[in-house]
Amino acid sequence: MLGSLSSDLSKQGVRTPAKGNCAACGKPIVGQMVTALARTWHPEHFTCDHCKQELGNKNFFERDNKPYCEEDYHNLFSPKCAYCSKPILDMVTALARTWHPEHFTCDHCKQELGNKNFFERDNKPYCEEDYHNLFSPKCAYCSKPILDNYIMPSRAQWHPHCFVCIVSDAASQNGGSFFDHEGMPYCETHYHAKRGSLCAGCGKPITGRCITAMYRKFHPEHFVCAFCLKQLNKGTFKEQNDKPYCTVASRSCLADAWQRRRRERLDVW
Structure with missing residues (x-):
């Protein structure tokens, strides 16, 4: 349309000076134009270098002196999220990779880590609580x-x-x-007590010599006659009612026991 207008005006003797040559087609620009990347363009020729969509008044990005629409620029050149592989506009950099903030989460509980402290294990991020629960001793x-x-x-x-x-x-x-x-x-x-090495006489641990008798252990000085308290030696005592007695005391105890039983029988009669 602008080319036809320029031709018609020229035929009528009206000068229509060119505003420069289009960076895309190389032809002179008469009428509307786009100035970008230090060059001039016909509006219909200022397009995304990838999808060829007219950029017009839209936001565009430059790469290697070429214009790209926002979508193609990010798909082609923006870093990709390590979780979803989609382009990242606002990102977290961690573990030598980039992430969407909402995708940088604890590998165990999936809680967003954001700016919180995190720990790494097998190249995976973990929140502090889960890391210690899972891996700390x-x-x-x-x-x-x-x-x-x-x-x-x-x-x-x-x-x-x-x-x-x-x-x-x-x-x-x-x-x-x-x-x-x-x-x-x-x-x-x-x-x-667990090892069975407490003295049955005093209840204290035995760390040295001991005497084993009546299925128990004694300090030598605590293995004594239950009647006269004389120290006994293993093999030189008598056992009665689960108590050790010396030979003399055992005879006396037997006599006393016989007398007690005799009296009990007399009381019954």
């Missing part, structure tokens, strides 16, 4: 994740405040000493 006592200091006396790990006797919940005594039984910590008393 667990305390052998409370089974909760260990995030800071820990005690590792054997194969297991413990929170310092959880490293207590497994029976009594008492903290380690004697400067932090403890006794291990089947991978679990015990205070001295419960350790020996």
Whole structure:
């Protein structure tokens, strides 16, 4: 239309000076024109270099001195989301990849991470809570994740405040000493109770010599006659009513027992 108008005006003696040559077709521009990328264009020739859609007054993007509509520019050149593979306009950069903010989520709970702290495992992001629940070492006592200091006396790990006797919940005594039984910590008393090495006389642990008698263990000095309290030796005592007696005391005890039974019989008669 503009070309016909220019021709008609020229025939009538009216000068229609050209405004430059079109960057697309190379022909002179008379009438309306588009100025972009430091060049001039016929409006119908200023099109997206990819889809050839007229750009007109639309937003456009430039790449290698060529115009592109917004959709094609992002599809062709914008970074792609590591989750959905679609172009990213507003993005998060993490793990050497780019993401839509709504797609950068914890791999376990799917919560958006945004600007929160996150942890990486096998090139996947995790929120702090899920990372520790899934991958941090667990305390052998409370089974909760260990995030800071820990005690590792054997194969297991413990929170310092959880490293207590497994029976009594008492903290380690004697400067932090403890006794291990089947991978679990015990205070001295419960350790020996578990192993059957408490003295049947005083109830305290036996750490040295001991006497085993009547299916129990004794400190040598606590294995005494139940009647005269004389110290006994294994093999030189008599057992009566689950109590040890020396030979002399056992005869006396038997006599006393016979007299008691005799009196009981007389009382009955």
